[in-house]
Amino acid sequence: MKNKIIMFWVIIVLTLISIFVIHSMPTRLGLDLKGGSRIVLEAQTTETIPKVTQDMMDALKATLDRRINPQGISEITIQQIEDKRLLIEIPTDSDLKEVRRKLSEIAELEFKKPILDENGNVLSWESSGLTGKDLEKAAVDTDEAGKWVIKLSFNAQGAKKFAQLTKEFRGYPIAIYFNGEMLSEPVVKQEIIGGQAQISGDYTHERAKADVDLLNAGALPVPAKILEENAVSPTLGVDSLNKSYVAGFIGLVFVMLFMLFWYRVPGLIADIALIIYSLITFAVFKITGVTLTLAGIAGFILSIGMAVDANILIFERTKEELKSGRTLFTAINAGFDRAFTSIFDSNMSTIITCIILYFLGSNIVKGFALTLAIGVVVSMFSAITVTKNFMHLMFGTGQLKHPALFGLKESDINEAYEVSETQREKAKFGVLD
Amino acid sequence: MSYSVLNTKKIIDVVKYRWLWLTISFLLLIPGVIAMIYSVIQYPTHSPLRVGIDFTGGSIIQYSVSENVSSENVSDIRAKLVEHNVENPVIQVLKPSTSDSENSIKYILSIKTKFAEENQSEEIEKITEIIHTDYPDAQVVQTNSVGPVLGQQLFINSMIAVTLALLGIIIYLTIRFHFEFALAAILALCHDLLFVLGVFSILGLVAGVQIDSLFVTAVLTVLGFSVHDTIVVFDRIRENNKFYAKKATYDDIVNASVNQTLARSINTSLTTLITLGALYFFGGVTTKDFVLVMILGIAIGTYSSIFFASTLVAWWNDVVMAKKAGNN
Numbered sequence: 001m002k003n004k005i006i007m008f009w010v011i012i013v014l015t016l017i018s019i020f021v022i023h024s025m026p027t028r029l030g031l032d033l034k035g036g037s038r039i040v041l042e043a044q045t046t047e048t049i050p051k052v053t054q055d056m057m058d059a060l061k062a063t064l065d066r067r068i069n070p071q072g073i074s075e076i077t078i079q080q081i082e083d084k085r086l087l088i089e090i091p092t093d094s095d096l097k098e099v100r101r102k103l104s105e106i107a108e109l110e111f112k113k114p115i116l117d118e119n120g121n122v123l124s125w126e127s128s129g130l131t132g133k134d135l136e137k138a139a140v141d142t143d144e145a146g147k148w149v150i151k152l153s154f155n156a157q158g159a160k161k162f163a164q165l166t167k168e169f170r171g172y173p174i175a176i177y178f179n180g181e182m183l184s185e186p187v188v189k190q191e192i193i194g195g196q197a198q199i200s201g202d203y204t205h206e207r208a209k210a211d212v213d214l215l216n217a218g219a220l221p222v223p224a225k226i227l228e229e230n231a232v233s234p235t236l237g238v239d240s241l242n243k244s245y246v247a248g249f250i251g252l253v254f255v256m257l258f259m260l261f262w263y264r265v266p267g268l269i270a271d272i273a274l275i276i277y278s279l280i281t282f283a284v285f286k287i288t289g290v291t292l293t294l295a296g297i298a299g300f301i302l303s304i305g306m307a308v309d310a311n312i313l314i315f316e317r318t319k320e321e322l323k324s325g326r327t328l329f330t331a332i333n334a335g336f337d338r339a340f341t342s343i344f345d346s347n348m349s350t351i352i353t354c355i356i357l358y359f360l361g362s363n364i365v366k367g368f369a370l371t372l373a374i375g376v377v378v379s380m381f382s383a384i385t386v387t388k389n390f391m392h393l394m395f396g397t398g399q400l401k402h403p404a405l406f407g408l409k410e411s412d413i414n415e416a417y418e419v420s421e422t423q424r425e426k427a428k429f430g431v432l433d
Numbered sequence: 434m435s436y437s438v439l440n441t442k443k444i445i446d447v448v449k450y451r452w453l454w455l456t457i458s459f460l461l462l463i464p465g466v467i468a469m470i471y472s473v474i475q476y477p478t479h480s481p482l483r484v485g486i487d488f489t490g491g492s493i494i495q496y497s498v499s500e501n502v503s504s505e506n507v508s509d510i511r512a513k514l515v516e517h518n519v520e521n522p523v524i525q526v527l528k529p530s531t532s533d534s535e536n537s538i539k540y541i542l543s544i545k546t547k548f549a550e551e552n553q554s555e556e557i558e559k560i561t562e563i564i565h566t567d568y569p570d571a572q573v574v575q576t577n578s579v580g581p582v583l584g585q586q587l588f589i590n591s592m593i594a595v596t597l598a599l600l601g602i603i604i605y606l607t608i609r610f611h612f613e614f615a616l617a618a619i620l621a622l623c624h625d626l627l628f629v630l631g632v633f634s635i636l637g638l639v640a641g642v643q644i645d646s647l648f649v650t651a652v653l654t655v656l657g658f659s660v661h662d663t664i665v666v667f668d669r670i671r672e673n674n675k676f677y678a679k680k681a682t683y684d685d686i687v688n689a690s691v692n693q694t695l696a697r698s699i700n701t702s703l704t705t706l707i708t709l710g711a712l713y714f715f716g717g718v719t720t721k722d723f724v725l726v727m728i729l730g731i732a733i734g735t736y737s738s739i740f741f742a743s744t745l746v747a748w749w750n751d752v753v754m755a756k757k758a759g760n761n
Contacts, residue, residue, distance in 0.1 A: 032719070040583065094573065097558060227580040235497065236574040240717035251711030255704045262700065294720050295650055301712060302654060302727070305705035306661070309697075312704070313665065316697045342668040345609055346661035352601040353657045357650070360594040362587055365650045372654070 007389045015276050018283035025286040030293030030367065033241045035234030036091040041103065041224040043084045049222050052084050059221040061086060066217035067102045085227070094231040101210075103226065105179065108132060108219050112175040113165060125175050125182075128165050134158025138215035140208045141198065148203040150212055151196070159195025167191040178211070244297045251301065252278070255308055263315050265405045269390045270311040277307050277382035281375050288374070295368040303375020306350065310383030313339040318391075319406055329397040336388050343383065347376050447691050447740060448684040448747045454740040458624060461733070465631010472634050482630060483637030486545065487645040488588040490581030494557055495527075496542045496564055496571040502526045506567070510544075513563050519556070520547040525641075527718055541574065541718065548580055591649045598653060602660050610667055613749045618663045621734075621742035625659045626652065628733045629726055647723045655730025658705075662698060662738035669694050670746065683754070687747040691739055702735040 031038055043052045043060060061078050064086065069076045074090075081087045090099065109132035112125035134154050141151040154162050165174060166188045173185045176199050183201050203211075256274065259267035281300065285292065318335030326334065350372065357369035395405075403409060447454065469481035478484055486493055502510075507524050514522040523545040542564070549556040557576060564571050579587075599619065606615035629652060636642040669690035677686055706728060713724045 094576075096576065225580075226578070227583045229576065229578045231573070231576045233497075233572065233574040235572070236495075240719060243715060243717045244712075247712045247714075247716040248708075250715055251708035254707045254711065258700075258704055258707060294717060295647060295723075298650075298712070298720060298723060298727075299654075301708050302658075302705075305701075305708055308704045309661075309701040312697050312700045316694075316700075320693065338672070341672075342665045345605075345668060346664040349602050349605055349660045349664060350657040352605055353598045353653060356594055356598045356601055357653055360590055360597065361650070362590070362646050364646055365594075365653075368650050368654075372657075 004389055004392050007385065008393060011276065011386055011389060015279055018276075018279040021283040021286055022279065027286065028289060028291045029237075029241070030291050030296065031089065031091065031230070031237070032232050032294050033237045033244075033292060034092060035094050035232050035237035036089065037094055037096055037099065037229065037231040038090075039088045039096070039099070039103070039226060039230075040081070040228040041086045041088065042227050043086075043222045043224050046223060052222055056222045057084070057086070060224060063218050063220055064088070064103065064224075067105075067213060068099055070213045070216065086224070092234055094233040096229060096231050100226070100229075102214070103224065105214050108177075108179055109135065109215060110177045111162075111165065112177055113169060114172055114174065116172065120172065122173060125177075128161070128174070130154075130158060130161045130165060132215060132219050134161060135215060135218075136195075138212045140205065140212050143198070143200055147200060148205050148208045149201075150199040150203070150208055150215070152198065152215075154195040154197070156195075159193070162195055162197065163191060163193050240294055244294065248297070248301055252304065255304070259308065259311070262407060263312075264407045265394065266311075266315045266318070266391065269387055269394060270308070270315070272390065273311065273382050273386040274304070274307060276386055277379060278304065280382065281378045284374050284378060285371065290370055290374070291367065292371075293364065293367040295364045296371040299368040299371035300375055303372050303379060306347065306376055307379035307382060309346075310339070310343045310379055311387055313342055314383065314387065315406075319408060322403070322406060322408060327397065328395045329392070332388070332391050332395065336384065340384070343380065347380055350376050443688060443692050444695060445692060445739070446688055447744055448688050451744045451748065454744055458737070458741055461736075462624070462627050462631060465628060465634055468631060468634040468638055472638060475638075482634050483641065483643045484588075485643035485645040486548070486577065486579050486584065488584045490548045490579050490584040491545060492548055492557065492576070492578040493543060493545045494560055494573060494577075495544075495575040496561075496568070497574045498540050498542050498568050498571050501540055502542055502568075510542075510564070510567065513566075514544070514546075514560065517559060517563055519560060519563075522546045522560075523641075542568070542571065548578055587646060591646065595649070595653065595656075598656060602656075606660075606664075610671060613746060613753075614667050614671075617742045617745040617749065618660055618667065620745055621663050621737040622656055622659045624737045624741050625655060625730055625733045629655055629730045632729055633726070642722060647720070648726060651723045651726035652730070654727055655734065658727075658731055659734035659737065662701075662734050663742045665697065666691060666694050666738050666743055667746070670743065683750045684747050687743050687750075691743050695739065698735055698739055702731055705731050 041064075043057060045052060049056070057080055061080060065076075065078050068088070068090070076091075077089045079087050088099075088103075093099070111128045111130040113128040114122040115124050115126055117123050134157055135152060136155040136158070137153045139151045139153075141149050143149045170188050170191060173187045175185045176183045178199075183199050186200075252274070256271040259270050259274075261267070263270065281303070284290075285300075290296065314335050317339045318331055321331035321334045321338075322328075354369040354373035354376070357365050358373070361369060472481050472483070473479050476483065478489060485491075507526065511522055511524055514524075525543040525545075527541040527543055544560060544564075546556070546560070557578070561571075561573060599622070602622075603615045603619055606618055633642060633644060633648070637644075670687055673686045673690050673693075674683070681689075709724050709728050709731070713721060713728065716724065
């Protein structure tokens with residue numbers, strides 16, 4: 001009995017810790033519940049890039065990160081998921097228009113030099129060797145007329161190239177190309193040594209700002225194509241979350257009423273165990289950093305179903321043992337031990353399924369498998385430890401005096417029990433003789 | 434009455450009426466199987482179920498709108514989209530819930546089209562513009578675009594996952610029970626699977642319901658639950674067989690075991706169905722089909738664990754016994 005009381009306090013402390021954890025740690029919600037976007041990109045091989053290397057992927061990732069998260073403040077994550085694929089997750093933003101543009105722009109800046117005829121007229125343009133790679137920084141600025149311009153600062157090498165170029169073509173135009181499109185063709189008035197240049201065009205502030213971000217992020221080392229995109233607006237996310245809460249709550253209340261009605265006092269104990277179970281499971285989600293998605297919540301709710309099942313198995317078995325005339329203490333123990341093989345085997349098969357799903361499933365499926373597996377493991381603990389402990393403390397030993405407590409009738413109870421006792425240690429592993 | 438445990442109230446005689454139970458199973462499965470065969474012939478994808486964009490590739494864009502969209506308006510929108518070269522648009526209007534709270538979404542207009550390989554982003558923006566001409570308050574609440582390559586990969590991965598899960602369960606049950614139990618459990622599982630797939634095949638034909646990766650998750654859960662249910666009954670047969678193998682026939686043991694676990698089987702299914710029912714009626718619109726799969730699966734899983742799996746085990750035993758007798 002002393003052990004039982006110690007165990008009781010352990011359960012209480014665990015529950016309190018769980019409440020504390022739930023209260024103090026934030027819930028990590030998936031994009032489908034808080035809104036946001038997910039994009040899967042794949043790097044494309046081209047004629048010039050026959051093979052995508054890991055270095056290119058790293059560079060691609062870094063460039064995209066600088067592009068969509070120039071200040072580095074938002075919670076955007078980019079991770080490589082396969083050899084050639086990147087997964088981008090953008091919380092709370094479901095408007096992909098801007099993001100798509102940022103992802104697809106090539107952002108190739110190039111200065112071109114003129115090919116001149118004998119009269120000094122421009123025949124065509126050719127590459128000067130000065131590109132976006134020689135850039136140190138781009139910024140939005142205004143010119144004397146108050147128009148928006150992009151100010152370019154070259155690095156040492158770029159400044160040298162630029163000085164050379166302006167020296168060679170003094171008095172002639174040079175061209176600035178961005179993404180294959182000529183932005184301007186200023187005439188060089190003098191050699192420029194400081195490594196500063198400016199692009200003037202008919203810029204709006206937004207456009208200038210967007211291009212500056214692209215220039216600062218640099219060109220993509222390898223072109224990338226969108227394979228998959230998902231976006232959920234925060235409105236829909238909140239809607240789904242609220243509905244899941246309501247559904248979960250209603251479901252739980254009905255299940256608890258059912259248990260109370262059918263199993264009476266043990267049902268009440270199961271209900272309390274169920275609440276403790278839910279608290280511990282939720283706390284484990286938070287501690288292990290599980291991201292809750294709609295599928296994850298479904299997994300959790302399903303695991304509640306399995307936790308209840310464990311209790312039902314035990315109670316049905318205990319009832320049978322009582323009917324056979326056992327005393328309370330042995331009937332409860334026998335009920336638990338006999339039900340345990342069923343619970344263990346059925347939960348193991350669920351866990352096997354979960355493991356396979358976790359490693360092979362898509363993202364949605366993974367979330368589901370994880371919450372279900374955690375739920376099933378916790379449910380074994382709650383059914384075996386919590387319910388059993390409470391049952392023993394509540395009923396103690398001796399004969400069952402009030403069969404109605406278990407939803408039984410006096411006439412259901414038989415005198416003798418003819419099956420020989422099973423050794424408890426053996427029963428746990430399914431050996432019953 | 435020292436023989437009491439085996440003489441518990443017999444509510445159902447599973448062994449005696451085995452042909453009846455097998456016929457019921459057959460009748461439950463046959464419409465779905467016919468629907469699947471019909472679908473394989475009928476659909477351009479040659480799949481037994483109507484597969485969604487998760488597996489075939491495509492785009493679904495969903496808009497929240499404040500007023501209901503009548504079927505005339507739907508055909509209007511479709512005509513406009515086709516006019517603007519949107520390929521084969523499928524339009525649906527969803528009603529997310531019955532709740533009237535201010536912030537909840539009233540109606541969802543869902544548009545499905547092909548995945549545009551080259552200019553996917555412009556395609557979506559074009560559709561949004563077209564919708565905005567008729568429904569200026571429409572807001573994109575969800576977009577989902579999957580390229581065809583990724584879709585096929587997901588499908589193959591899902592199939593591998595299902596196969597491995599089945600194998601894992603067979604191995605586990607063979608170790609813990611006997612091979613015939615594993616076989617019966619797997620047959621019961623296929624029974625449940627076939628039923629659920631059949632119903633969704635019919636729904637695909639009748640109501641255009643499509644399956645997505647959430648569907649696969651739900652099916653896998655059903656598999657887990659089906660085995661869960663079957664194991665409980667088998668566990669009881671295993672236990673009773675230890676004690677009564679010499680005192681009673683195998684058929685009696687199976688019958689008694691099924692009846693002893695009957696209350697548990699029904700109560701567990703009931704409680705799970707209660708939670709699922711709550712999810713179905715009060716949960717989000719996105720998980721409705723997902724929950725429906727589980728409701729169907731758990732209902733049929735309970736049936737099969739009582740009437741199908743145990744019948745098979747008893748039958749197997751009869752056949753083995755007859756063989757042994759024949760050999761002697």
